[in-house]
Amino acid sequence: MVAKASEQYNRYPPGDLAIWIFILAELAVFAAFFAAYAFTRMGNVELFDTYQQTLDRRAALVNTLALITSSYFVVRAVAAI
């Protein structure tokens, strides 16, 4: 495939192709999880809202920040090698 003059891109994805197949499969699995959650919640909104209040939001925030930061360090490591 010839790159257009206005857009230069790499023919192959960065890193290993097998990992990209794994990533796309994971995206599909999580899409199914989101859909199952959304459809189940639509039928039981009050129940979901009640038990949502029992979840630890602080732990979720800390986990999200740790996930983003660890991903950042992986990107830095890949760039360094």
Next chain:
Amino acid sequence: MKPPRKVDLVWGLLIALTLSGTLLGESAEPGFRVTLAIAGIMAVKGRLVIDYFLELAHADPTLRWTVRLYALVIPLLLILTYLLGPQLASMTSL
């Protein structure tokens, strides 16, 4: 002092967006505007991760747009679920 790398700025932006989303979720009254804001934050964070952490900004357009579409469709579905929740629920119940 060296100037920050692009990926450092992206990390800072992702952290700021995560904290903003949490603050919004904790303090704001549930409503369409809050749902729209949260969906917008999700879309922006997804795009930043795809372009800078997954390094797809300069990859093959097919792969790039397949993954970018994911980060667009999920927030759109969040908004649709908020707007059409009861109608969708009636379609999925037995």
